[in-house]
Amino acid sequence: MVDYGIQYWANDDFFIEDGRVKVNYKNSPALIEIVKKAREDGYRGPLLIRFPHLIKKQIEKIFQSFEDSIKENHYKGEFKAVFPIKVNHYPNFILPLMELTQKRCYGLEAGSKSELIIAMAYTNANAPITVNGFKDKEMISLGFIAAKMGHDITLTIEGLNELETIIEVAKTMGKPYPKIGLRIRLHSTGAGAWAKSGGFHSKFGLSATELVEAIDLLKKNHLLEQFMMIHFHIGSQISDISPLKKALRESGNIYAELRKMGAKNLRYVNIGGGLAVEYTQYENHQNRNYTLAEFSGDVVFTLKEIAKNKKEPEPDIFIESGRYVCANHAVLISPVLELFSQEYDEKALRLKEKNPPLIEELYDLYNSIVEKTAIEYLHDSLEHMESLLTLFDLGYIDLQDRSNTEVLVHLIIKKVIKILKYKNHRDIIRIQEQVQERYLLNCSFFQSLPDYWGLGQNFPVIPLDKLNKRPTRSASLWDITCDSDGEIAFNKNTPLFLHDIDVNKEEYFLGFFLVGAYQEVLGMRHNLFTHPTELSVVFDEKGEYSIENLLEAQTIxxxxxxxxxxxxxxxxxxxxxxxxxxxxxxxxxxxxxxxxxxxxxxxxxxxxxxxxxxxxx
CATH class of the missing domain: 1.10.287 (Helix Hairpins)
Incomplete structure (x- = not known):
């Protein structure tokens, strides 16, 4: 059985049994059965399958980990969290998220007017709303309206001009006011693709000088009591825990100093997002060097020590780790439409009565290969192919000879791989890198996996069945867009092997996992391919599942x-x-x-x- 590294990325959400990927929950249905059920109802093309129970699982893990760390360290502050809507703003995610977190102090974070409207409509009572990003007067006024509606809302200031606008709006709209937060520009930077979110040259935040000026403005306009939160963010998908520790020390000291300057209502430290998801399928290619328990423990311990040393109260802790909450809840399923080298079978051979000598030799190699001679004959066939292609370029052999050359060499490669499939021979890996099977998938990587195209982010990929059979074909994956970037190429360092199947005789589906964060919201309509048909798999008390919230892909x-x-x-x-x-x-x-x-x-x-x-x- 081949496990495709499921022990690294699956988070115990999925497992393999009887050669199929199954959901590790309740009655453990196989993904292939869920897909077939949807297709029997007439839904074609790629499917995006959501698992709401995995949303709840991630929320509970985060809260439990921080609550354990708070208890272990005798920490006096509380833990709260918000979900950044920008990570996944689709209703079939946001609505279940809010329903599943009614008993938790879990709200929403908005970065635009549209997102703020969503937060105002769906955030549970007594759960927080935070507002980040650049704001105009209208957006700030919307925050005041939210406060008047009874929401626990904090407007986080990205620049002094925004604070001046808050002061202006406060004079016209009056109480109740929203809470005010200040985003601090740390010297500390993160680690990974999003490290530039921190540091002196980051896009957001107030410098130390601007923080002092902000406190003066708040005092002067009698709004200092509304200043309750500081916020920082050193980047999404933090791979190394060390930069976070440094950022916590810096922000903790800023928190204490601001309180000493008179900000006595300041009691929240919002550490932003960054809690990493493990995407790897391969040993020694991990995306993070820490656990959730280490993450929460470091946050709690560091802030406690600083508060103790500075003789200030221990602040409540906010986080916005959206990726960690939603990445694993969604799986993209794509049918394989074609294997491009399947035309290379014996039926494609059109040997002449008299063939060029090198082609006759290739035919003899193909018919006489055994395990003992497999590698030697493989090398010989590749040399013959290079010679024959040169002869074609020079005009000494015709197109039919060239076709026979390509067919015979592919037949030899497939035969050698089959003979040696249980041997990890380095020549096999090398040859498979050179001669890959190209699997055409009925999906768009630009639409459904934009971070692969834009950032080189890899997502775990695994066939939904046949996992009790050894895959033998080195695979590169092609989507159906007319763009050469729509390919996930074979990589010898992180190789993907798939099964040699005939799509005219059997169906073959690939699942891309951990696609629930950012992929939907960033997906582009390249070639006008749209968001795939989506559905939610919901389990009842008996463990049976049903398909709900089915939304078909847009029509042309x-x-x-x-x-x-x-x-x-x-x-x-x-x-x-x-x-x-x-x-x-x-x-x-x-x-x-x-x-x-x-x-x-x-x-x-x-x-x-x-x-x-x-x-x-």
């Missing part, structure tokens, strides 16, 4: 309408051009028009017939 007309095309005009033009066409018989035009309307009412992903059972991928 919906997509064009979103782009502000006049879809009625498009339909009119298409109908007119069809009626004017002299190539379509008049008695067929009505039927063709009907076919066209059907296509316009479907999503843009491919609908390929699976010949084995007549199913559609």
């Amino acid at each position: 007309l919906d997509v064009l309408d979103d782009l502000d095309y006049d879809t009625k005009e498009i339909e009119r033009r298409l109908k007119q051009k069809l009626e004017e066409s002299e190539e379509i018989p008049d008695d067929s035009k009505k039927e063709v028009l009907g076919q066209l309307y059907v296509m316009l009412s479907e999503n843009g992903y491919l609908r390929t017939v699976f010949k084995g059972e007549g199913a559609i991928l």
Whole structure:
């Protein structure tokens, strides 16, 4: 059985049994069965499957870890948290999140007016709302309205101009006021792709000089009592715990100094996000060097020590670790449409009565390979291929000879891999790197895995079944966009091996895991491929699951309408051009028009017939 590194990334959320990936919850359904159930109802193309119970699991882990650290360190402050809406703003995530956290002090963080409206509508009573990012007068006024609605809202100031606007709005709108937070610009920086979120040159935050000026402004305008939070963020996906410890010491001392300057209502330290998710499938390629327990323990211990030394009260701790909360709740499932070298079988051979000598030798190598000679014959065949391709370039052999060359060499490679599949021979790895199987997937990496394209972020990928069979093909993955960047190439350092299957005889699905954070909100409509069909898998008390919140991918007309095309005009033009066409018989035009309307009412992903059972991928 091949486990695809499931022990590193799955977080005990999924496991392998009977060759299939299963959900480690309740009655443990197999993912392949969930997919087939959805497809039986007519939903084609890629699927995004959500598991709400995994949202709750992550929330409970975070709260439990911090509560344990608070108890262990006899810490007097409390722990609270908010979810940054920017990480996943889709309703089929946000609404379950709020429902599942009603008994926790867990709210939402907004970074725009639209996000603030979501927070005001859905944040549970007595749960906090924090507002980060740049703000204008209208957005600040919206924060005042939230306060008047009874929300526990904190407006975090990114610059002195925002504080001046708060003072102006406070004079016109009056009490109750929102709480005020100050984002501090730390000297400390993070580690990883988002390290620039910290440091003196970071985009956000107030310098020490600006903090002093902010305190003076608050005192002068009788708003110092509303100043209750400091906030910092040193980057998403913090890989190393050391920069966080340094940032905590710096922010803890700033907290204490601000209180000594008269900010006696300051009692919250918001450490931002950054709690890392483990994406790796491979040993010694870990994305973080700490555990959740170490993370919470360091936060609590450091702030306690500083408060003790400075003789100030221990602050309440806020975090915004959105990635950790939502990454694992969603899985992207994509059907494999084609294996591009499957045309290289014996049926494709068209040998002549008289073939070039090197092709005759290749044919002999193919028929006589045994384990003892496998590597030697493999090397010989690759040398023959280079020679034959050179002969073709020089005009000494024809296109049929070249085709026979390619077919024979691929047949030899497949035969050698099959013979030696249980041996970890370095030559096999090297050859597989050179001659990869290209798997065409019915999805768009730009839409569903944008961080792979933009940042080189790898996501765990695993077949949904056949895991009791050893995969033999070195795999590179192609999406269906017409862009060369739509490829996840084979990497010898982190190799992906998949099964050699015939998609005309059997279906084969790949699952991409940990895609619940940022991928949906950042996904782009390259080639106008849209968000895939999504569904939630919800378990009842008996352990049985049901498919809920099913939302089909947008139709072609919906997509064009979103782009502000006049879809009625498009339909009119298409109908007119069809009626004017002299190539379509008049008695067929009505039927063709009907076919066209059907296509316009479907999503843009491919609908390929699976010949084995007549199913559609």
